[in-house]
Amino acid sequence: MGRYEQVHAALTNWQAFESGAGVGLSNWRTEKPWRPPSVVAEADPPHHDSTRDAIMKILAPRALGKLAKDWVADADELVEDLLGRTTDFDLMKDLARVFPLRIFPDAIGLPQEGRENLLPYSEHAFNSFGPPNDLVTQAAPRMPEIAAWVAAQCRREVLTEDGFGAQLYAAADRGDITQDHAPLLIRSLITAGVDTTVIGLGALLTLFAQNPEQWAHMRQDPALMRTAFDEAVRLDSPVQMIFRTTTQDIEVEGTFIPEGSKVLLVLASANRDPRRWDEPDSFDLKRDPSGHVGFGMGIHQCVGQHIARLEASAVLTALAKRVETIEIAGPVERRLNNTLRGWESVPVRVRLA
Numbered sequence: 104m105g106r107y108e109q110v111h112a113a114l115t116n117w118q119a120f121e122s123g124a125g126v127g128l129s130n131w132r133t134e135k136p137w138r139p140p141s142v143v144a145e146a147d148p149p150h151h152d153s154t155r156d157a158i159m160k161i162l163a164p165r166a167l168g169k170l171a172k173d174w175v176a177d178a179d180e181l182v183e184d185l186l187g188r189t190t191d192f193d194l195m196k197d198l199a200r201v202f203p204l205r206i207f208p209d210a211i212g213l214p215q216e217g218r219e220n221l222l223p224y225s226e227h228a229f230n231s232f233g234p235p236n237d238l239v240t241q242a243a244p245r246m247p248e249i250a251a252w253v254a255a256q257c258r259r260e261v262l263t264e265d266g267f268g269a270q271l272y273a274a275a276d277r278g279d280i281t282q283d284h285a286p287l288l289i290r291s292l293i294t295a296g297v298d299t300t301v302i303g304l305g306a307l308l309t310l311f312a313q314n315p316e317q318w319a320h321m322r323q324d325p326a327l328m329r330t331a332f333d334e335a336v337r338l339d340s341p342v343q344m345i346f347r348t349t350t351q352d353i354e355v356e357g358t359f360i361p362e363g364s365k366v367l368l369v370l371a372s373a374n375r376d377p378r379r380w381d382e383p384d385s386f387d388l389k390r391d392p393s394g395h396v397g398f399g400m401g402i403h404q405c406v407g408q409h410i411a412r413l414e415a416s417a418v419l420t421a422l423a424k425r426v427e428t429i430e431i432a433g434p435v436e437r438r439l440n441n442t443l444r445g446w447e448s449v450p451v452r453v454r455l456a
């Protein structure tokens with residue numbers, strides 16, 4: 104499904120479109136998952152209820168106040184240091200890939216060692232939602248080792264005492280979730296919270312480089328930062344698509360879909376459906392992008408969206424203070440993934456304010 108109305112309807116009808124048979128192409132009613140399934144993204148009610156509640160409490164806007172302040176200071180330091188060295192740099196390699204990895208693993212409470220495994224792991228998880236093509240098979244031999252590293256980082260004894268990880272174990276101690284769920288929810292944060300934000304931040308900054316009038320507009324009115332990030336997630340849709348499996352025979356717009364079918368929901372297409380959006384292909388801070396499905400919709404809607412917004416606004420605040428214009432300064436390069444759409448490299452030149 105590619106139209107907004109149908110994609111939205113399927114996302115909000117978990118009874119007919121389940122996640123428990125996997126949210127990728129492969130059907131776990133008949134195929135073996137490459138790792139134990141997620142207890143939140145790949146679970147349906149009632150199993151989904153307690154894990155979702157536990158993670159929501161920890162990642163709710165109210166719970167993130169102190170982190171938000173630290174992240175603004177961190178972004179300021181990163182941008183100050185970068186612009187002190189050069190005004191020619193790569194938006195991906197020097198900013199979008201650096202900032203989330205600088206702050207998010209600390210927020211979970213992960214050990215320092217081995218963090219270079221985080222992006223390859225997350226990248227593989229998103230590749231594995233698609234067909235078993237070269238992107239999947241080439242990374243597969245390294246995955247048992249990387250997955251074992253990830254599992255080891257989700258143990259209570261290696262985590263710091265105050266991060267999201269420790270808070271999930273505290274939720275297990277209170278009986279809100281089971282002891283087995285805590286490490287798997289930490290794994291969910293690692294899987295879903297790293298590459299997505301790298302790509303989302305990269306999309307946002309690149310769209311500003313491609314639309315200088317929108318950058319000027321946002322600098323005049325910083326309240327537009329939040330709109331800007333959601334507009335970037337709508338337009339570039341870092342998570343391009345997600346699957347569901349039908350739990351019953353169902354008819355959609357005159358097409359019969361039998362029970363047990365995999366259905367591909369193309370979030371990216373729904374987010375540019377001209378039936379829903381005026382001028383869908385333009386990056387426009389005057390539009391209201393709310394209602395986009397870039398973070399999903401319904402009971403599985405992204406629990407990390409506040410984190411992603413805070414990261415983006417920290418970086419934008421730091422840049423907007425110092426940078427008058429951003430322009431693309433060389434050939435851009437895409438990074439291919441079966442689910443995610445992002446940039447590998449975006450060379451830019453900035454003029455300081």
Ligand code: HEM
Binds near residue numbers: 404
């Ligand atoms: C769910 C996108 C950042 C954790 C989702 C879904 C989408 C999405 C489309 C819905 C999947 C579905 O319906 O099956 C994004 C994008 C991000 C982002 C575009 C950044 C720009 C994050 C971050 C975290 C995170 C930073 C962790 C802190 C999760 C989790 C779920 C989820 C755990 C599953 C929720 C559930 O099934 O109830 N995300 N995400 N995401 N996201 Fe995000």
